[in-house]
Amino acid sequence: MEITYRKLTENDLDVFIRMRITQLREEGATEDVDLVPPLTDYYHRHLVDGTFVSWLALDGEKIVGTSGMSFVEKPPYFSCPSGRIGLLSSMYTDPDYRRTGIAKELLRRVTEEARAYGCGCVQITASDMGVLLYTDFGFEKNGNFMQYNL
Template sequence: MGEIRYLQVGLEQVSWLVDSRVEFLTEYWGAKGQEETQQLRDELENFFRRELPAGTFVAWLAMDGDQWVGVGGMKLVDKPGGFRAMNGRSGYIMNMYTRSAWRKRGIATAILELLLEHGRQAGVSYFELHATTDGAPVYERAGFVRHGEPTYRKIVQ
């Protein structure tokens, strides 16, 4: 393992971004069938190729030599403002993943710092995320707190 460098993702790295998301989801939820996985890959590629140039999604890769070993992304979301966030702009942090051999080396923390700084420069009023049990301490050390506002979800089928 060499020295880790951090690369902001451009269109040239979309395939790595797709690979990292599929790898994370497979580790977290378990492997899916080939057809379902390919459908997800196609959807992810379309999403990243649309959102990266628009500046509404940003991501960084942690690189060890010529291979990616960690990743993190943020979707910038604009909604009507409120009293606690007048401009309504939020940063939804997602796809935070470090390959197992590189964990516990500060990679997720470094990527999170890059995402937070980008969000501040983009005028984000607040950041949100969902955390795995293993990932929660990274976010808590960065000042994230679990909030008590109810969240509901309905999956369209």
């Protein structure tokens, strides 16, 4: 198994979106809408404007791992004076390739993208499966995260 890494391109979006939906299903999401059109729209727009980047892991030509980083800006605050935040998403490894270091390498690459973009921090809502990966990498829990659905 020779794993290589490269950035996501528009040509990869069909597979990338299928893997994102598989990830959401594994995490227990309830499906009440077709996510393909809004995901396609999102990735097209944000790949073009540079506010989304993804690294992929490949075994030959087969994509076996994905990552994603969206860049957002908020008013600066003390722990993030740039106001730029990386929102980590789409961390997924094909079940046949798990526990081989792929996710850790993808995480390293996308956090470097966030650093290069000028982000002061990276945030994620971690799945139960991902908590160990993120804590080992240095992420800290923020117990005050809340969400209000509109």
